[in-house]
Amino acid sequence: MITGIDVVFIHAKDPEIMVHWYRDVLGLEVGLKTDDLSWLEFRFNDDRPPTRFALERFSGEKQSIMISLRVNDIRSVIQELESRGVEFLGEDKVQPEGVSLYATLQDPEGNLIQLSQRRTE
Template sequence: MDLTLSTCFVLVHDPELAVGFYRDVLGLEVRNDVKREDYRWITVGSPAQPGVSIVLTNYLNGSPADADALAGLMAKGALSGVNFHTADLDAAFDKLRAADAEIVQEPTDQPWGTRDCAVRDPSGNMVRIDQPPA
């Protein structure tokens, strides 16, 4: 079996705030924006990886109790987010700080060989960015 990653979904509470963060702060391009009733599916991705997309959505296929449980997890920052690579972690971190992103971890050398930082998106999802060793 030969599999490649195509798309992952990140649940957000406010699609407009999310697209502002992922597009304007992280520099991802908006590839698609679909609205239906109160829900949105905004597809973003890196120009360097045209075959890989992230869908930012406020749609949850579940009951109102599921939506409440998810909102609680998002508020705590308990959901997994996305991880990115960059060639210049310090520049990326400076941009995040200038955008007033919620800093979880400043750039740190990790014992497994990479250097990374972590922030939360406007919905509380963890976003980690690493600079792999040269």
């Protein structure tokens, strides 16, 4: 059902400062990024498909880190988890975004978790 970690999100109020720190201080290699730095991914080795570590522009959110769990068949995983009482957020449970389809749920303490299926798989 869950095959690995797809994305670890760092919600950043000031992505420019965060990019400098992760790139220049920690030495991570910048991968995919938008011109306005609303989305930026760092690369790790030749991981295929890559585990993504991403900065995403957000302001004022309580939760500063979110994990996205990789799945092979998002719709069947949603069906299985719903049978276990899990509720998903949004009218349309599955959303397209970039190279992935994703669905968002909450853990018992209200932390957001995503399920992510790569469209290229």
